[in-house]
Amino acid sequence: MMKSLFLFSAHPKPPLLPSPNLRKLLCLRATSSAASTSSRPRPDRRTPGPARARQSLYARPSLLTMDRDRAARRADVDAYLASLGVDPGELAGLELPATVDVMRERVDFLRSLGLTPQDLAAYPLALGCSVRKNMVPVLDYLGNLGVRRDELPNLLRRYPQVLHASIVVDLAPVVKYLQGLDVRPGDVPRVLERYPDLLGFKLEGTISTSVAYLVAIGVARRRVGSVITRFPELLGMRVGKILKPFVEHLERIGLHRPAIARIIEDKPYVLGFGLEETVKPNIDALLEFGVRNESLPSIIINYPDVLGIELRDKLTAQQSLFEASILVTRDDFGRVIERMPQAISLGRAAVLKHVNFLTGCGFLLSQVSKMVVACPQLLALNMDIMRMNFDYFKNEMDRDLEELVEFPAFFTYGLESTIRYRHEIVAKKGFTCSLAWLLNCSDAKFDERMKYDTIGVEEMEDANSFDANRLAGRAQDVYDEDEDSDYDDDTDDEYIE
Numbered sequence: 104m105m106k107s108l109f110l111f112s113a114h115p116k117p118p119l120l121p122s123p124n125l126r127k128l129l130c131l132r133a134t135s136s137a138a139s140t141s142s143r144p145r146p147d148r149r150t151p152g153p154a155r156a157r158q159s160l161y162a163r164p165s166l167l168t169m170d171r172d173r174a175a176r177r178a179d180v181d182a183y184l185a186s187l188g189v190d191p192g193e194l195a196g197l198e199l200p201a202t203v204d205v206m207r208e209r210v211d212f213l214r215s216l217g218l219t220p221q222d223l224a225a226y227p228l229a230l231g232c233s234v235r236k237n238m239v240p241v242l243d244y245l246g247n248l249g250v251r252r253d254e255l256p257n258l259l260r261r262y263p264q265v266l267h268a269s270i271v272v273d274l275a276p277v278v279k280y281l282q283g284l285d286v287r288p289g290d291v292p293r294v295l296e297r298y299p300d301l302l303g304f305k306l307e308g309t310i311s312t313s314v315a316y317l318v319a320i321g322v323a324r325r326r327v328g329s330v331i332t333r334f335p336e337l338l339g340m341r342v343g344k345i346l347k348p349f350v351e352h353l354e355r356i357g358l359h360r361p362a363i364a365r366i367i368e369d370k371p372y373v374l375g376f377g378l379e380e381t382v383k384p385n386i387d388a389l390l391e392f393g394v395r396n397e398s399l400p401s402i403i404i405n406y407p408d409v410l411g412i413e414l415r416d417k418l419t420a421q422q423s424l425f426e427a428s429i430l431v432t433r434d435d436f437g438r439v440i441e442r443m444p445q446a447i448s449l450g451r452a453a454v455l456k457h458v459n460f461l462t463g464c465g466f467l468l469s470q471v472s473k474m475v476v477a478c479p480q481l482l483a484l485n486m487d488i489m490r491m492n493f494d495y496f497k498n499e500m501d502r503d504l505e506e507l508v509e510f511p512a513f514f515t516y517g518l519e520s521t522i523r524y525r526h527e528i529v530a531k532k533g534f535t536c537s538l539a540w541l542l543n544c545s546d547a548k549f550d551e552r553m554k555y556d557t558i559g560v561e562e563m564e565d566a567n568s569f570d571a572n573r574l575a576g577r578a579q580d581v582y583d584e585d586e587d588s589d590y591d592d593d594t595d596d597e598y599i600e
Contacts, residue, residue, distance in 0.1 A: 217256025283327030321364030393437020
């Protein structure tokens with residue numbers, strides 16, 4: 104017990120010290136070691152020599168040196184861009200390829216797509232797109248949609264931002280939305296080719312509101328896809344600034360919304376006619392040239408293009424032509440436009456050709472004038488149809504030429520389908536009737552008339568007044584065949600004999 108207490112005492116014995124002789128020996132060894140160390144030369148650590156620097160595995164340039172090198176390379180890239188006509192200042196702050204060789208590769212790729220140095224100068228941000236990360240995936244996506252290779256340069260010029268667009272975030276949702284509007288998959292690339300800006304629109308913005316407004320005014324939901332396919336620009340038109348003012352102005356003229364909706368379904372490009380720049384001035388021009396206010400709706404319905412063409416100059420030229428060649432007065436010229444607004448675009452050669460035909464048939468120029476005012480479609484009908492109808496009238500119908508002056512619409516009816524059939528039935532019955540009574544009715548009405556043995560006087564008088572507006576649709580089908588040659592032809596090869 105006492106032994107254990109001694110082992111854990113708080114005052115243990117001090118350690119044994121070496122003997123005096125051992126201490127002398129240790130001191131001698133320490134002195135000799137210090138002397139040998141002090142005799143060896145010490146390297147100057149403050150100024151390392153070249154040999155020491157070359158031997159270091161961790162030597163690296165300073166940040167200042169790296170910045171200088173980077174600035175020098177960027178200056179070379181900027182000089183190369185400046186040689187292409189691109190302003191390097193517009194790319195300040197944008198990360199570009201580190202070397203001229205890489206930038207040249209990017210420029211060559213863009214040129215292979217059909218873009219010119221002028222295109223790159225107009226939108227230099229395209230040079231900030233990586234070929235592999237940005238351009239190739241986007242171009243592959245557009246190609247898989249069906250965008251044509253020859254249309255790609257135009258698409259990129261009009262909307263170069265597509266090169267750095269996100270397929271998932273930007274492009275795919277627009278394509279899916281178009282397909283949801285009944286745009287056929289094969290028509291989607293045509294829509295994008297015509298209006299590539301669409302790829303940058305947000306679905307919850309202008310696109311959805313413009314479609315909703317068209318449906319609200321009466322455009323059939325099933326026709327929306329067709330309307331967009333033919334005029335995709337409407338998806339970028341704001342309702343409050345463009346669509347609504349356009350529709351409301353047509354309503355003030357006298358058109359009803361269902362009629363406006365039918366016009367948009369058939370010719371949606373009329374929405375692109377500037378209201379203040381074109382539509383309103385054209386309406387004013389029609390009124391100045393003798394068209395009556397109440398006739399404006401029918402003119403626009405029959406010929407919507409009248410809202411967008413350079414109208415005043417055309418009206419001036421046509422009025423001079425009609426006055427000189429057909430003796431049509433200013434007031435009568437207004438009636439001609441009311442009954443066939445397409446007469447505004449008739450070429451000089453077409454007018455003179457038809458006038459020469461009628462005078463060759465034996466009509467006086469004053470009679471031709473009367474016939475044209477009553478039925479302007481005479482100036483646009485197929486010449487072969489007119490010739491066959493006149494030969495049958497002269498050789499088979501035994502009627503006076505004056506009857507054609509009173510009912511010039513005779514030339515607008517089909518010979519085999521209507522004229523010959525009805526004339527033979529009336530001849531068998533021994534009826535004596537006017538051309539208007541014979542032709543100016545439906546097939547059902549004519550068959551009903553043939554059930555009687557006599558012709559009522561009142562019925563004969565009613566039939567003598569024909570509806571020129573009703574003829575417009577039928578004549579349209581006839582003269583559309585010669586539209587390329589008869590309209591907007593300013594040649595002076597033909598003249599009135």
